[in-house]
């Protein structure tokens with residue numbers, strides 16, 4: 377679906393309960409003209425078309441412009457193109473690899489966790505991990521078959537002080553780490569925004585000195601599903617006894633930051649782990665992780681069932 | 684659009700090496716159908732590296748043979764598997780390894796050779812081998828049950844193509860479980876601190892296996 381089509385459907389969604397009949401083709405044609413041909417900023421294009429709908433179709437102005445998006449829980453997000461509001465906690469921030477994206481990661485409430493994207497052109501203040509916010513007027517979207525919420529220029533983010541708990545039901549998965557993803561090992565982050573630097577550059581702040589951090593992005597696979605997980609410094613220290621200081625020392629001794637990655641691969645790749653965490657789409661938010669090995673009674677039980 | 688990542692299935696070499704039928708999935712994805720009706724696009728295996736051989740001098744193209752308690756997996760590693768190639772120099776024979784990779788069918792004159800293209804190889808310990816055998820046994824038994832019930836289209840297709848002897852597979856699973864269970868029991872005894880002294884003589888430096896347990900027939904043929 378093109379952006380023009382998406383924006384068109386977002387407008388139509390606002391008119392869902394209205395008596396006014398509007399032709400999709402009519403809006404889409406105008407949207408394409410404005411967005412694709414004349415490169416008008418999306419929010420301007422939306423505003424222009426909504427004004428046109430008020431004038432030409434007699435749509436009540438408040439239906440388009442003042443429509444409050446209902447406050448929902450994350451588990452209720454099942455359809456794309458819904459305007460909603462959410463109270464949620466930022467549980468994990470990822471690196472965005474697109475200059476169009478300001479921030480991306482996971483937010484959660486007591487019913488679940490979901491991926492969020494704050495578009496760069498939304499011009500929002502950045503959110504912080506562990507803090508809770510009211511995300512107002514955000515739009516649901518489906519990406520690679522999974523739901524997410526998009527935060528754009530018409531959205532609002534307000535920090536709130538109320539405590540938001542994550543889902544009480546954790547799942548426990550026993551799986552093997554089958555792959556390491558990019559930006560694992562001893563990485564450098566931007567001093568200003570914490571984004572991971574690529575070749576010494578932050579794509580927001582350019583050349584910065586940066587500070588060291590230790591983490592692993594990996595794929596955990598239990599033979600039935602695969603999950604993307606992030607292990608932070610604390611997880612790594614608990615599993616293999618390597619602290620950030622140790623990692624920096626290893627890199628210095630070998631004159632190579634990649635030697636930290638090699639060492640972590642040697643000790644984690646292909647191993648089984650018991651992971652407790654919360655699932656959101658294909659992501660598993662790690663609460664607790666340990667090496668896993670079977671007991672002889674596991675074998676006995678299985679053998680007995682075979683007799 | 685990026686596809687959902689393919690899950691790494693668990694199969695014993697006994698089942699893997701008998702899988703010859705390929706299925707075209709959606710788009711460009713291909714699957715290998717096993718005799719027990721599993722679709723493989725990626726597998727995770729653990730076993731003893733028994734052979735590591737460079738095919739031709741300085742080609743940096745390697746052939747591996749890895750044994751689990753039911754037979755052997757073959758694998759080839761070349762420049763298109765950079766992460767696996769990175770570690771290949773560090774691998775010793777014999778040594779326990781875990782491999783994540785994609786199945787590949789080589790069409791020979793008289794038969795097909797089913798091989799693996801590793802994406803990643805890691806040297807692992809006994810606990811990994813033990814758990815792999817346990818979970819692979821579980822998955823295999825689940826597949827056997829689905830075959831018995833002719834539960835899904837893939838099971839029906841597997842019956843048509845392979846007409847497998849399910850009892851033979853059950854025996855293979857049983858043998859694999861028994862062989863590893865003993866190791867696990869030994870390890871548990873060693874780890875009990877009060878019994879550490881009397882077990883002192885037991886030298887547990889490597890992975891113990893008996894060659895007769897493995898199907899070496901195709902090696903002998905060559």
Ligand SMILES: [Zn+2]
Pocket residue numbers: 566567568569570571578579580581582
């Ligand atoms: Zn920055």
